[in-house]
Amino acid sequence: MLKKSVIVAALAAAFVAPMAQAKETKELAEIREQIRQMKEAYEARLAALEQRLAQAQAQATAAQSEAKAAVATAQQADSNASAAQAQNSAPAPAQGAPAAPVQASSNAFNPDISAILGGSFQRLKQDPEQYKVQGMLPPGGETGPGAKGFSLGESEITLRANIDPMFAGQLTFALTPENEAEVEEAFIQTRDLGGGFNVKAGRFLSAIGYLNSQHSHTWDFADAPLAYQVFLGGQFKSDGVQAKWLAPLDQFVELGVELGNGANFPGTARNRNGANSVAAFARVGDDIGASSSYRAGLSLLRTHAEQRGWEEDGLAHAFSGKSTTFIADAIYKWAPNGNSSITNFKLQGEYFRSKDDGTLDYDTAPADGPLGRVYSSAYTGKQSGWYLQGVYQFMPNWRAGLRYDRLNPGARHIALVDDGTLAADSFAILQPYSPRKTSIMFDYSPSEFSRLRLQFAQDKSRPGATDNQVILQYIMSLGTHAAHAF
Known part of the structure; x- marks a missing residue:
């Protein structure tokens, strides 16, 4: 009886061991496959996030450039308005700021040019x-x-610009109906002496x-x-x-x-x-x-x-x-x-x-x-x-x-x-x-x-x-x- 039991146990071990080993091998393969799929999904999501980050950075750079341009335009418009106050001696009431320059030039080397027809x-x-x-x-x-x-x-041609931090200038030619040209205005003006x-x-x-x-x-x-x-x-x-x-x-x-x-x-x-x-x-x-x-x-x-x-x-x-x-x-x-x-x-x-x-x-x-x-x-x-x-x-x-x-x-x-x-x-x-x-x-x-x-x-x-x-x-x-x- 003892001998038969030993034989049965040996036969069972001989059959069960390969089956367990096969089952373990299949589970490992499934785990490895899941890991591979997760890795691929992660890499795909990471690539998508990196692409979105690049697009957001490009949009932020463009928005920053537009904001700088808008600020520059606003500063130019404010300089133009201040120029009229200094030129015509008549700023809007309730403003106590010092007189402004004739006009800030949009080009540091060329005067602003205007014409009246x-x-x-x-x-x-x-x-x-x-x-x-x-x-x-x-x-x-x-x-x-x-x-x-x-x-x-009477038509007019005017050139105006800031000369340096201290002076601005303006030159206005008047063209009369009699085909004559004369200097209407030609002056320099301090930008801000203080006080x-x-x-x-x-x-x-x-x-x-x-x-x-x-x-x-x-x-x-x-x-x-x-x-x-x-x-x-x-x-x-x-x-x-x-x-x-x-x-x-x-x-x-x-x-x-x-x-x-x-x-x-x-x-x-x-x-x-x-x-x-x-x-x-x-x-x-x-x-x-x-x-x-x-x-x-x-x-x-x-x-x-x-x-x-x-x-x-x-x-x-x-x-x-x-x-x-x-x-x-x-x-x-x-x-x-x-x-x-x-x-x-x-x-x-x-x-x-x-x-x-x-x-x-x-x-x-x-x-x-x-x-x-x-x-x-x-x-x-x-x-x-x-x-x-x-x-x-x-x-x-x-x-x-x-x-x-x-x-x-x-x-x-x-x-x-x-x-x-x-x-x-x-x-x-x-x-x-x-x-x-x-x-x-x-x-x-x-x-x-x-x-x-x-x-x-x-x-x-x-x-x-x-x-x-x-x-x-x-x-x-x-x-x-x-x-x-x-």
Whole structure:
């Protein structure tokens, strides 16, 4: 029995051992296969994650580049806006930052270049060659309504750039309808002297008044108010130096003074050392709530004239002496919550008071000869004028405006010769008359770079000769252009 049991056990072991070994081999193979599959799946997932990581890194790099470009664009736009504040001396109220440079160049080695193209069609009832403003000393410069029919308006080419960390510069050429080119402005300007001080030197539009420092393409009407034409010859500019101080306050406070050669009307070129003209101005401004703001200012211009001549009825006359002009200006702006893109309103006005004190040389035509005789006598004239205008943007891109001008001949005195050669009523400047003008305009601006304007005006600058005017105008801006003043 024992022997049989041993034999059975041996036989069982002989059969069971191979079966167990086969089972173990199969389980190991399955485990190895599972490990292989897991490894392959892991490697596939790892490769996919690495690919996603590479794509995310590429997207992050692109986004970073776009963010840098956006920041650079914003900095350039901010520099452009700051340039207009420094150039035109009229930053938005409630800004107490120091005056900014003329403009940061987008290219460190080349100036920014801009061009203004303008043109008009005018239908005038009166002959523009006979235009004059009754009761005032005839002005010089750009006065009168211009030519009838089609006309190329004054175009401008401007180059501006930062010169170095301390200086910026600007050069503006004006191309007139008479095919003449002249230097409108050519100046250097400090970027920031500290303490709110900055200095400009060269040829520039004076900062007196409100409109004077602004180029004509930024005006709300096609022409300058009568007061600007009579008292400043259109616009007053001079070769000289200007110093301004912007107070470090929340409220806008600016003071300035200018010294120049005073070669333009109401002055004349004089062969002398030193300054022939002196100007001073002071301005304040601030916000009124979230939707309104204002700016107000006082200006004084004193200059000298030497044989400032004009012709009247074929006779030549000239004034020599001192000319003093006082200007008070104010502007109010409204836009809902400060957003002027849809609708806004602007009310603007200026008052002028001028005094000429000196001598008047006048020619007469005696009956016994064609040459006439020149007399010289003392002359004193105190005259004034003003304009008030409102412009309303009633929907995006569309505006309408109304302006009223009026001049007061004031008190004028000419010491007539004893023999009565010159009658008191023979001079238009002595005849009591108050010139006035009413203008209404509509304009459409498809973008900030273009404007189309229609203007109607009734000009009563002389008695008995009402000039009904219709003006069609276009203004186009090319290139990089600084932001406009407040």
